[in-house]
Amino acid sequence: MTTNVDYLTAKRTIDDRALDRRVWDRFVAALPDGDDPVRIVEIGTGVGSMIARLAAWESLPSSVSYRAVDLDPACVRAARERLPRWLEAAGYDVACRSGRLVATRADGNDVTQLDVTLETADGFALEDDADAVIAAAVLDLVGLESALRSVRGLLRDGGVLYAPITFDGTTAFGPAHPLDGRIERLYHRHMDEVRDQPGSSRAGRDLLETLPESGFDVVAAGGSDWLVRPRDGDYPDDEATVVAHVLETIEGALADYPPSVLAPDVHDRWLETRRRQLERGDLVFLAHHLDVLARA
Numbered sequence: 236m237t238t239n240v241d242y243l244t245a246k247r248t249i250d251d252r253a254l255d256r257r258v259w260d261r262f263v264a265a266l267p268d269g270d271d272p273v274r275i276v277e278i279g280t281g282v283g284s285m286i287a288r289l290a291a292w293e294s295l296p297s298s299v300s301y302r303a304v305d306l307d308p309a310c311v312r313a314a315r316e317r318l319p320r321w322l323e324a325a326g327y328d329v330a331c332r333s334g335r336l337v338a339t340r341a342d343g344n345d346v347t348q349l350d351v352t353l354e355t356a357d358g359f360a361l362e363d364d365a366d367a368v369i370a371a372a373v374l375d376l377v378g379l380e381s382a383l384r385s386v387r388g389l390l391r392d393g394g395v396l397y398a399p400i401t402f403d404g405t406t407a408f409g410p411a412h413p414l415d416g417r418i419e420r421l422y423h424r425h426m427d428e429v430r431d432q433p434g435s436s437r438a439g440r441d442l443l444e445t446l447p448e449s450g451f452d453v454v455a456a457g458g459s460d461w462l463v464r465p466r467d468g469d470y471p472d473d474e475a476t477v478v479a480h481v482l483e484t485i486e487g488a489l490a491d492y493p494p495s496v497l498a499p500d501v502h503d504r505w506l507e508t509r510r511r512q513l514e515r516g517d518l519v520f521l522a523h524h525l526d527v528l529a530r531a
């Protein structure tokens with residue numbers, strides 16, 4: 236079994252490739268760069284990959300106060316452990332001060348000061364007055380209307396919501412298998428109708444519709460598909476872990492259907508084939524997402 240922390244750590248390189256750079260550039264340009272620290276709140280920070288990416292891609296304004304929250308204490312622990320190393324790799328000097336990470340990067344006369352707090356909390360039950368809220372791969376796991384109401388309350392007027400990697404209704408594998416269509420439909424139906432957790436298999440499109448009704452203007456949007464493919468029988472970095480985790484998630488979803496909907500031997504056959512292909516380095520995986528930037 237893969238852990239959530241392993242999965243979130245491994246997916247960083249896939250997200251790096253997938254992110255829509257036009258939407259990213261609009262987000263980075265929307266961050267004010269004045270004397271006061273820019274206040275960023277990240278909901279569902281996972282293991283802190285977005286903070287590390289913003290630092291590594293030199294996309295932060297000169298002074299940033301970054302509040303990163305996640306419901307899962309294991310994620311927050313992993314972020315606390317990993318972020319100092321990742322920020323150092325991005326050229327920052329990092330100090331831990333009373334639970335905060337204070338990271339500084341000097342490049343000639345340009346200095347970037349990044350102050351990070353990591354909290355275990357429900358990101359939709361916070362109070363803040365942020366310039367930007369980031370929710371990466373999160374808005375497909377929540378009820379959109381109430382989540383956007385909370386995000387609107389977290390942002391100052393004119394602040395931005397950046398919601399990349401919002402799942403949008405395609406989970407595909409190659410080479411083609413005769414059961415693919417049926418498995419995909421049941422997996423997505425599980426997100427929409429069966430699992431206890433809210434969220435939607437069409438969250439990207441739903442988000443585009445719901446934002447204007449929730450006090451936001453959509454500034455930019457684009458596709459950010461995950462494509463994981465082996466080269467010479469091997470997967471880059473730790474990306475096989477992501478595909479293994481997705482197969483486990485699909486297995487868990489299919490197990491919730493009664494045999495009258497899907498006979499266990501049928502889904503076992505499909506899963507065995509996909510796992511064998513992954514093991515051999517023959518399996519291609521694709522998931523469709525949208526990146527959305529909106530202004531409050």
Ligand SMILES: C[S@@+](CC[C@H](N)C(=O)[O-])C[C@H]1O[C@@H](n2cnc3c(N)ncnc32)[C@H](O)[C@@H]1O
Nearest residue numbers: 279280281284305306307356357358359371372
């Ligand atoms: C798919 S992960 C994405 C993590 C990270 N943003 C990334 O892209 O690597 C979704 C994360 O959202 C967190 N999450 C879900 N609901 C949340 C909530 N109400 N408040 C804070 N975090 C939440 C989960 O614990 C999980 O770590």
